[in-house]
Amino acid sequence: MKKSYAFFLVLLIVNVLFAQSGSSDPVRVERLSERALMLTEDSPMENIIVAVATNKGIVVIDSTGSPATAAIFRKAIEKEFARNDFKYVINTHPHWDHAWGNQVFPEAIVIGHENSLGQTAQQARSAENMLRRGRERVIALQQGLQKAGNDADQKAKLLPEIAFQERIVQGLSATFTPVPPAISFSDTMTLDMGDVSFKLYFFGRAHSGSDIFIHIPAEKILVTGDIFLDQGWLPLFSGMETLDIPKWCEVLNRLFNDADGFSTVIPGHRKAWSRDKLKMWKEYIENLWTGINAAKKEKLTMAQVMERFPLEERYLYLKELGHSDQRIKEFHARNIEAFWRQLLIPVTALIEQTTQSDGIEAAVEKGRILWRDKKAEYDFSEPSLNRLGYRFLSQDNPSAAIGLFAFIVELYPASANAYDSLGEAYMVAGDKEMAVRNYEKSLELNAANQNAKDMLQRLRQN
Numbered sequence: 001m002k003k004s005y006a007f008f009l010v011l012l013i014v015n016v017l018f019a020q021s022g023s024s025d026p027v028r029v030e031r032l033s034e035r036a037l038m039l040t041e042d043s044p045m046e047n048i049i050v051a052v053a054t055n056k057g058i059v060v061i062d063s064t065g066s067p068a069t070a071a072i073f074r075k076a077i078e079k080e081f082a083r084n085d086f087k088y089v090i091n092t093h094p095h096w097d098h099a100w101g102n103q104v105f106p107e108a109i110v111i112g113h114e115n116s117l118g119q120t121a122q123q124a125r126s127a128e129n130m131l132r133r134g135r136e137r138v139i140a141l142q143q144g145l146q147k148a149g150n151d152a153d154q155k156a157k158l159l160p161e162i163a164f165q166e167r168i169v170q171g172l173s174a175t176f177t178p179v180p181p182a183i184s185f186s187d188t189m190t191l192d193m194g195d196v197s198f199k200l201y202f203f204g205r206a207h208s209g210s211d212i213f214i215h216i217p218a219e220k221i222l223v224t225g226d227i228f229l230d231q232g233w234l235p236l237f238s239g240m241e242t243l244d245i246p247k248w249c250e251v252l253n254r255l256f257n258d259a260d261g262f263s264t265v266i267p268g269h270r271k272a273w274s275r276d277k278l279k280m281w282k283e284y285i286e287n288l289w290t291g292i293n294a295a296k297k298e299k300l301t302m303a304q305v306m307e308r309f310p311l312e313e314r315y316l317y318l319k320e321l322g323h324s325d326q327r328i329k330e331f332h333a334r335n336i337e338a339f340w341r342q343l344l345i346p347v348t349a350l351i352e353q354t355t356q357s358d359g360i361e362a363a364v365e366k367g368r369i370l371w372r373d374k375k376a377e378y379d380f381s382e383p384s385l386n387r388l389g390y391r392f393l394s395q396d397n398p399s400a401a402i403g404l405f406a407f408i409v410e411l412y413p414a415s416a417n418a419y420d421s422l423g424e425a426y427m428v429a430g431d432k433e434m435a436v437r438n439y440e441k442s443l444e445l446n447a448a449n450q451n452a453k454d455m456l457q458r459l460r461q462n
Helices: 006-019 067-081 116-125 127-148 153-169 243-255 274-297 303-308 313-321 326-340 347-358 360-372 383-394 398-411 416-427 432-445 448-461
Strands: 027-031 034-039 048-054 057-061 086-092 110-112 181-184 188-192 197-202 214-215 223-224 264-267
Touching: 027 067, 027 303, 034 067, 048 067, 048 264, 057 067, 067 153, 110 116, 127 153, 197 243, 243 274, 264 274, 274 303, 274 313, 274 326, 303 326, 313 326, 347 360, 347 383, 347 398, 360 398, 383 398, 383 416, 398 416, 416 432, 416 448, 432 448
Parallel strands: 057 086, 086 110, 110 181, 223 264
Antiparallel strands: 027 034, 034 048, 048 057, 188 197, 197 214, 214 223
């Protein structure tokens, strides 16, 4: 089939890049069966894609975060299968590290959830910023490599990160073209490839709002994207303001009750899971959701809810994977809070509507009154308010974003992230002095805030 010019240019860039660096292909290939591969990027993120050779063509699930990396993966798939008839690319969700390599499969049809159509465009708008940060990161890492001198351990740590960032920079060059799904679905979809069927399920709003699971019964494989992770990250249940927890339970029960079944669970990063491990986290979701609903009916306070639901011993295996006691504790508390919020009224809807009708000052004043008088009935969580602030920024309304981020600082004065966001809004508005002031405050509260350091350096250079 005819391939796009951009695809050939990406391949050329990849060949030049690795010829110059002398690096080996950054992909680990694992044969799951005669017709199924799991390919893992040798990088700090260890992005995973799955490829299945069927009678009707090759189906790829996810495409990594850079066309430069995806081109290397494509070559590895072609070598393993001794064929190149790519038919479909299925995106578990549209985040950059899963969908920005789509263009490397120009002959294939991209499939994703219908909610990802708008998200793909939003993600693409951030490519320029990621390219800039990638270039800055490469320079910083190369400087670190020079300082490492003869320290072999430090060099071994830095080199994969440098190669990873260089692939991002190379891939997000002028050749980058976001490719949204050409086929989308709302709830379920079956892709029949003759000898292999792919059952696609919308998991519900969780990590991205368009997360899907792909069940491949013939291979006993379930691909779960970024929901269930435990190495490097913890399971990503609370990434959105509104969560479809009953939907999660429905989908998981349906999959576990499917007569065709699955034995291998493949997440978006790191290592494959067992069926039993997924079942354990399914029970975590179900037990927490049932308990929190009961606690709400009993009119318990959030503090009482936190005390009632300590993390079960069996989940403390996470410590063996490098997670600290504090991080695990915060993870569980965040989940309790996020599940509890689903039973509250979101204040963000009221603030957004009032901003549109009466302006941000009136909206913030309504928020203050509700915080004072009805705080227990409304969801005032910092992440949900923060997301609305960034939505204002994306709508080219920096004044509304500044007003809302300032309100968040008022509610959460010890939050480094709140000051960081306010600094960004002032920077977008062109107020350099206030941007610097808020980034400095963010660093006061969190000296490890690399974004604030980077932004201050940029602001002071201009």
